[in-house]
Amino acid sequence: MTATDARAGVPAPATTxxxxxxxxxxxxxxxxxxxxxxxxxF
Amino acid sequence: MTDIAASSEAIKIDIWSDIACPWCYIGKRKLEFGIEEYASTEGSVPVEIEYHSFELSPDTPVDFDGDEIEFLSGHKGIPAEQASQMLERVTGIASSVGLDYDYDALKHTNTVKAHELMHYAKAHGLQLEMKERLLKAYFVEGRHVGRIDDLADLAAELGLDRADVVRSLESGENVAAVRADQRQAQELGIQGVPFFVFEGKYGVSGAQDPATFAQVLAQVAGERVEVGS
Structure with missing residues (x-):
């Protein structure tokens, strides 16, 4: 996930x-x- | 491969075990009884056994000056009286499966050379016989199983070439095979012995009762039939 994604609240793609x-x-x-x-x- | 061939192929049991391990000999007998019990059932399939090296106490000296009670009290800090009671108990359990342990005569030693000999014997088709001979020598007969000359005598009793056994043990040519077994045990998460692996997928830990071994064999054989049907 990139910082931009996090700020925009966009869910990160499930790549892993x-x-x-x-x-x-x-x-x-x-x-x-x-x-x-x-x-x-014993 | 046909289904019939798949189901009648021998069930493989890989066993990690040491020589200086009272439960390994008792577990060996219990497994053998379990195999007999399983073999008497209808539709049973043959069983193939392979032993693997596991050194419980690699820092043990080849020559330990003292008996087992002195080893347990000196090495483990167990009071001599308690150690004596422990050995008495395991001797009783050994006796219940037909093994006459003699702790008074037992010679505590390092077992790495015995493991090397097991690999030598395997290469000559005598691994199972060698395992039995080593365990009996150690627990029943009070023979030394840490020195090359003593091990070569035991190997020669089975018909192996004594001089070649001495050469092999002196060269350490099977040390790598011993270490490979130990690495595999680590990968499988085996921490104690005896440890039995059925068909490379089911683990059974410790000297279980014969009925348990028979049950696991029946389960493994049953699953083959299910897969093949």
Whole structure:
């Protein structure tokens, strides 16, 4: 949007598409027992 | 590709895992039980597994002078009595899936060379066998899995060329493959292991019950049928 557009109250053209966020993975269920770093869920 | 071919093609499970990870061995067994459960259902399809490297504690020295309780109390600040209770609990859970963990004999070590060996074994068609051998050596037999000579002995037990394994581990030729696995884990948002990725799209975190794994396999197979119909 340019400054002129803003002053005139003209809506800026929607030139930038809204990014679609696609998760790489769908995580199923609650996490089970695991280790993270040097710490494990005991 | 026909619909029938698409639905009978093996379901791929990529697993990020470490050797020094009690839940990774327990999770491996539970997954195997889950696969058995799923395979007994009508119309089930084969499953293909590939392991990937994940170092939980890369700063661990190759030779740690002390037992697991000393490591947990010294490294993590967990009181020795509490650490002992924790290990007792995980040993009990391991036992429930047929694994006889021996924490008194366990030799805490750095696992990067073991991961390199996993990649070597994969290139020779023995990755799954190597994974089982390394986990058993570490948790059940109290063998050292951080030194090249000890790893080469384990590899030779599987029929791999001992001298070539030594050459490979000394050269570090598979370090890049280990790092690539770790980068991929980071990209996928994997923070803990074991972590199971089904068909590259569904993640299952931790040592789940066999029924959960069977259910996910059935779901993945079911979706293939829906897509193909």
């Amino acid at each position: 598409p809204v990014p679609t966020v696609t998760p790489l993975l769908t995580v199923l269920g609650a996490p089970g027992a695991s280790c993270e770093g040097d710490s494990c869920s």
